[in-house]
Amino acid sequence: MIAQLCNSIATASLDFDRLQQVFLARFGAGPSPLFNDWRQMLSETRSKAEGEKLRRINDFFNRRISFEDDNIIWGQSDYWATPLETLGMARADCEDFSIAKYFSLIEAGVSVTKLRLVYVKALQNGPSGPLLQAHMVLAYYASPNADPLVLDNLVTDIRPASRRSDLSPIFSFNSAGLWQGTGNQASKSNLSRWQDLLVRARAEGFQ
Secondary structure, three states, rough: HHHHHHHHHHOOOOOHHHHHHHHHHHHOOOOOOHHHHHHHHHHOOOOHHHHHHHHHHHHHHHOOOEOOOOOHHOOOOOOOOOOOHHHHHHHHHHHHHHHHHHHHHHEEEEOOOHHEEEEEEEEEOOOEEEEEEEEEEEEEOOOOOOOOOOEOOOOOOOOOOHHHHOEEEEEOOOOOEEEEEOOOOOOOHHHHHHHHHHHHHHOOOOO
């Protein structure tokens, strides 16, 4: 059942009328500029080259969505929001940024085989010096063996992974499978959150 759901989400177009109905019911009775701007951006992006699709979608979420911890947004330590929930709240953590970009790129015509959500350890500067922090980014592979491009909310310009020495991949996944990044085992709870996210996204209109 999960495999069928993954394939459905990876290949079909969005049901925008249903998405808008769900959005209005959950987040307000009036039209949302953010939702409408996202829909318009996707419409304008479908005909563009893939490099331009990456840039437009990456910039849209990085500029229009504010970073916030799940505890503040959802009252939970780790909640994976659907793209609709991210647009409704206009706030997101790193997983939510990556998930929203992933679904948007698929809708814009990028093959799911070129996209992976990547769990990484990110080297950041803390109050007491450098520290490694759990983080998620979206990777785009122009070809299976290509140096992937990294879409991130920390470093907002798109860079090849070879230029992101601050990131150490742990594992990556998409709607089709799971890949080990360093030999570490993927967290069962994280994969459960991904499966739950796919179910909720389909219920909203991500067919």
